[in-house]
Amino acid sequence: MSASRRDFVKASIAGSVVAGFPTIVPKTVFGATAPSNRISIGAIGVGRISHGHDMPGVMQFAGAPGRDNRILAVCDLSEERVELGKQFVDKTYAEKLGKSYVGTKGYSDFRELLANREIDAVLISTPDHQHARLAVAAVKAGKDVYLQKPASLTIREGRIMADHVKASGRIVQIGSQQxxxxxxxxxxxxxxxxxxxxxxxxxxxxxxxxxGGNPAPMPVPAGFNYDAWLGSTPEVPYTLDRVMPTKDFSRxxxxxxxxxxxxxxxxxxxxxxxxxxxxxxxxxxxxxxxxxxxxxxxxxxxxxxxxxxxxxxxxxxxxxxxxxxxxxxxxxxxxxxxxxxxxxxxxxxxxxxxxxxxxxxxxxxxxxxxxxxxxxxxxxxxxxxDDQHGNWLDCIRSRKAPTAPAxxxxxxxxxxxxxxxxxxxxxxxxxxxxxxxxxxxxxxxxxxxxxxxxxxxxx
Structure with a gap:
């Protein structure tokens, strides 16, 4: 975290304390039956589809009766994207709610995010080859899931994922927004x-x-866990055209x-x-x-x-x-x-x-x-x-099947x-x-x- 970012966070927290109330109140302070009873969400993978679709898809309902939610944490294998994700969430909520909003937590390991008991549900917006594995881990951790399509890299992985979801009783919505x-x-x-x-x-x-695409090997960018990004797939040299842009959120x-x-x-x-x-x-x-x-x-x-x-x-x-x-x-x-x-x-x-x-x-x-x-x-x-993310939030509360189940x-x-x-x-x-x-x-x-x-x- 940069010095300017640390100073900004410290100043915002101090301002909240002076006002007599923290900016973000953990659910455990009031319990799940608090009047707001908002859904607490973690975003796993905060790249192109997350910034452009999934995080805005849930944040649009912040403060909405029955669909109120907050993204409390973001996770990515790129340290830079973690910071950008935190800033994006904080800025969006501050603009939407009309008050200072600082405190979105950042993770580099999805397992640590899933261990956070404050989080009720997760958005999984990673590359396709990570979908099934992360969905299985999330439902085993007791989280409801919005899972970007396609559901899996292989048919066998998809069957394992669907079976785990069924056994868990968790609400899993596939991102089939049509x-x-x-x-x-x-x-x-x-x-x-x-x-x-x-x-x-x-x-x-x-x-x-x-x-197309340039196959020439390149140095792995600092702060990027390339091995974990490859995940279950074979180890191959890093090159920009194999992974994702480092300057923007283009395709x-x-x-x-x-x-x-x-x-x-x-x-x-x-x-x-x-x-x-x-x-x-x-x-x-x-x-x-x-x-x-x-x-x-x-x-x-x-x-x-x-x-x-x-x-x-x-x-x-x-x-x-x-x-x-x-x-x-x-x-x-x-x-x-x-x-x-x-x-x-x-x-x-x-x-x-x-x-x-x-x-x-x-x-x-x-x-x-x-x-x-x-x-x-x-x-x-x-x-x-009326909305794929909104339906997911509805079903988290009602425990009814969503429009696109696993x-x-x-x-x-x-x-x-x-x-x-x-x-x-x-x-x-x-x-x-x-x-x-x-x-x-x-x-x-x-x-x-x-x-x-x-x-x-x-x-």
Missing amino acids: RSWKQFARAVALVRNGGIGTVKQVEIGLPGDPA PGWLRLEQFGAGMITGWGAHHVDTAHWGMDTELTGPVEIWGNAEFPKEGLWDVHGPFKTYGRYANGVVMTISGDFENGIKWIGDKGWIFVCRDGMTTPTASSTDKPAQIVPLRASDPRILDSEIGPNEFHPYTS EIGHRACSTCLLHWIAMKTNHHIHWDPVTETIVGDDIAASLLTRHQRHPYEIV
């Missing part, structure tokens, strides 16, 4: 209630990633490396496959056959898939196709029409840099009258929420990983979604898990 956006819930309701007849096909549009290179994730098929695919499953009523199962192909980089550091087209057939005969050939979104095709849904602000790809991209209508159908259909009181009404998140992620396995092997895979095994293909089955480097195994 479940809290109105157009997605509306599309799902229309599809599930027969608005397009019987679903026959599903098309999911996803881009690939470019090749990190690890997103384009299979050592830490599978690329867009899980990174964005976990969202779209989850939405597709929601509409198909297959949230707790998966495909039974998967096949397809992809292009992979032949040079550079980054090695996740580029252009691809993969297919998954479900037990009911529905075939899901995932490819960058389609508009970015989800399209259910039935025997009486189709419905397409995507996020707000999406645009069509352009032929050249001079072409102006066209805005994609986020909810549309083969016949516009389908969108005006009324859903009767005895028909299917999807679980809806098992559903695992099934979406495992489906994406099966498509990735088909890409990697170019095999036609037969999958048993009950036992979660690949049938009759040892090569493909070997990709269901990965060796975990000691001492970073899931325990």
Whole structure:
């Protein structure tokens, strides 16, 4: 901590004491039944997605009845990011609450944060390869969890995570925020209630990633625990394009490396496959056959898939196709029409840099009258929420299942990983979604898990 930072903290604490009350009052002072009874949160991983999405996602509800919360601590393997995270939280609460707010604690070891009895729940916003391990540790420590998607690096890790969550009884919300956006819930309701007849096909549009990245080894930055950052994955030399930017919170290179994730098929695919499953009523199962192909980089550091087209057939005969050939979104095709849904602000790809991209209508159908259909009181009404983080906070209090629980998140992620396995092997895979095994293909089955480097195994 810099001298100026220490002086600022000391002055703020002194000012609070003079006023006769500390700025942050530990829950133990008044107990869990205090009038405010706010939810105390720790943020594990305070990089790009945490600063831009997860921490603001919960802090927006500070002071809100029923959703009041405070982030009491942040944790990161970069000392600099720990300090930036503390400053970000303090500044945000000070501006929102209109008073001095200093005291967010910093950790470099997530285990120490989880041991803090003041903390009720945690945000896990780390790279993909750390998700399952940290979620298991958190629920074993008695914490509720908001877990960034995808749920796991491998299918076996995801099953271990989901089983631990079920056994723990903790509230775990997967960051599948499309479940809290109105157009997605509306599309799902229309599809599930027969608005397009019987679903026959599903098309999911996803881009690939470019090749590139500098593989030349570099010195590890001071104050960065690179070994712990690699975690269970193999030890490899540090280079900036393998990890994350040190000057800002722009898109990190690890997103384009299979050592830490599978690329867009899980990174964005976990969202779209989850939405597709929601509409198909297959949230707790998966495909039974998967096949397809992809292009992979032949040079550079980054090695996740580029252009691809993969297919998954479900037990009911529905075939899901995932490819960058389609508009970015989800399209259910039935025997009486189709419905397409995507996020707000999406645009069509352009032929050249001079072409102006066209805005994609986020909810549309083969016949516009389908969108005006009324859903009767005895028909299917999807679980809806107004905000993914807000729903998590609601469920921490009510102890009811959130809109995207761990098992559903695992099934979406495992489906994406099966498509990735088909890409990697170019095999036609037969999958048993009950036992979660690949049938009759040892090569493909070997990709269901990965060796975990000691001492970073899931325990």
